Amino acid sequence: MAVANQPSARETRRLQTRERLMGAAIAEFKRSGMADADVRAIVSAAGVAHGTFFFHFPTKEHVLLELERREEDRIARQLVRFAGSERDLRAILAESVRLVLGLERRLGAVLFKDFLALHFSQTRPPAEAHMDHPVIEAVAREIELAKERGDADPEANAFNCAVFFLLGLYALLTTTHGWPDQSAMLDDYVATTLRGMAAR
Structure with missing residues (x-):
């Protein structure tokens, strides 16, 4: 059978x-x-x-789109798993940074730069412009939970905060590759993001 x-x-x-x-x-x-x-x-x-x-x-960009889909799914799954045992928003944002840095190491500097450029590309195939972004959704969910616990501003828009955090992270990684103080800068970025979302 x-x-x-x-x-x-x-x-x-x-x-x-x-x-x-x-x-x-x-x-x-x-x-x-x-x-x-x-x-x-x-x-x-x-x-x-x-x-x-x-x-x-159809194009070389479509290979990157497929890679993006796979990597976003993988990072989102890992982040959700981590968040299942960790309720501290600082730790969750720091884990997001760690997972994206791990992607940079796996892809290498040249491909990682192309990978990030795809997010901001004017030539991104139109049919792919509104694809799901599971990493944004996972971070937004954790920000929403932090709001419910009173650990973040109840007026904050969780989805927008997640978008701002991740786009800022991608921009930092693109522009500070190889900088000796990149790690300290990323720690400061997480701290600054948290201050911006702090409960009033």
Whole structure:
């Protein structure tokens, strides 16, 4: 008897090809940056025909969009897990910083800069402009809970505060990469964010 919802052999092959292309594209982006990445090198590393890349990813930006979706989901899950045992908003914001810094280490400086630039890009594919942002939602939920506990200003808009915090974090990481005092600056950023949301 067949197992329900089991992907067909054809669908399995399609997904495997997509994953090979994704891995090869990320490796190439790490080396060259997205703009200078060579699609020929990507398809050669993945062992597929040139047109196969564009079947799965209409543009190189779509590879980054897929990576963004996956990484945001992963970071949000880790943050929710952390928040399940930690109710201090300072610790939760500091953990958000730590998780994003971990992403920077995994992606490398070149790809991380492209990854963050995608958030502010004027060329972001229009269909992707309003995608979900699970990290923003996770941080906003924790700010809302802090408001309920009396640890944050009850008038604060939790979603907006989460957006301001994360966009500021991304901007800081983009502009202070390699600075010797980046860590102290990020600690001060968390403290400043908390002061801005403090209960009156």
